[in-house]
Amino acid sequence: MTASRYANPAVMDTFAPQQWIGDKGYVGLDMLTPIKKTPGRELRDWEKESNTQINKIRYVIEQTIANFKTWRILHTDYRRPLDTFDETISTVIALHFYQDRL
Helix, strand or coil, X not given: CCHHHCCCXXXXXXXXXXXXXXXXXXXXXXXXXXXXXXXXXXCCHHHHHHHHHHHHHHHHHHHHHHHHHCCHHHHCCCCCCHHHHHHHHHHHHHHHHHHHHC
């Protein structure tokens, strides 16, 4: 999602964007983003390395989201009490990342 498609900027007030990683569409929103190449100059080596490291993290996140989207259970209604949703989704995400480390 890019900043231009970000429909509800009030949502950002409820989180700490300094802890988020975004693509180049989020530059200027206090997130960690890749460095954009400005017209008339090439990126320096350290800027390229920074972009590489950020994109390695973003790749894992994007692949995880894509994987979640293939799960059939996510295409159905949430069947547990609604007040347990935050804990349930946090547990699922933690288990998924733990599984990727094995």
